[in-house]
Amino acid sequence: MLIFAHRGASGIEPENTLRAIRTALDANVDGIEIDIHQVEDKLVVIHDRWLHRTTSGNGQIKHYSFEQLRALDAGKGEVIPTLDEVLELTANKCLVNIELKGINDIQVLFNCLDNAKATHGFEHQQLLISSYNHRLLHLIKQQRSELTIGALTSCYPLEYAKFAEKLDAYSVHLDVDFISEHFVSDAHQRGLKVFVYTVDELDDIKALKAMGVDGIFSNFPTRTKAHIAHLIDNGAS
Ligand code: G3P
Ligand code: MG
Secondary structure (H helix, E strand, O other), X not given: OEEEEEOOOOXXXXXXXXXXXXXXXXXXXXXXXXXXXXXXXXXXXXXXXXXXXOOOOOOEHHHOOHHHHHOOOOOOOOOOOEXXXXXXXHOXXXXXXXXXXXXXXXXXXXXXXXXXXXXXXXXXXXXXXXXXOHHHXXXXXXXXXXXXXXXXXXXXXXXXXXXXXXXXXXXXXXXXXXOOHHHHHHXXXXXXXXXXEOOOOHHHHHHHHHHOOOEEEEOOHHHHHHHHHHXXXXXXX
């Protein structure tokens, strides 16, 4: 079962910062999940549209210029990173799951990915692009079929993982509150991986492992990895 650091090692460091990502890399995670928004022709790594929860700013991202956003404190003196900075830091190290939040122009993302490949050697095989915005994922697949996408849902769909298969996704990302053995088996029959968020409790980790889930997003990747190692030592499948 793969471990993705959710927003970096966000349980112990300011979420979606380079500091949280470095901590996740130090924990030897399999992957790192980040959230991105577009500002002007740049992509910044932050979860919320509103700034007050995670930064020293107030109001919405859209009312800030890129330079103004970069002047904010994102926690422990960190700045809000750009996607390019994250791709440079993680190149050739682990999977990177970019979750698309506020994106207006998909070409800006393609340009950033192409530039990261040319400049930092960040290979597209390291990449998993996910979103709750399935129309955006569909557009990405139409324009750049080689990119790997993950279909996010926070509901339990009527036709299980069919929506993700229709999107030609690699994986389906489900909320831990709605996962079931039946859903996992349906997704696997469709050739999809199942990744579950957000999982930090030992009992959940055990249950998901027994269900055959392929990966989990954790805010505390070091502790979660230790839990899994312990389960394996004790003969869990
Ligand atoms: O990508 C998994 C998870 O991050 C989705 O929800 O709100 O934490 O971005 P959220
Ligand atoms: Mg996310």
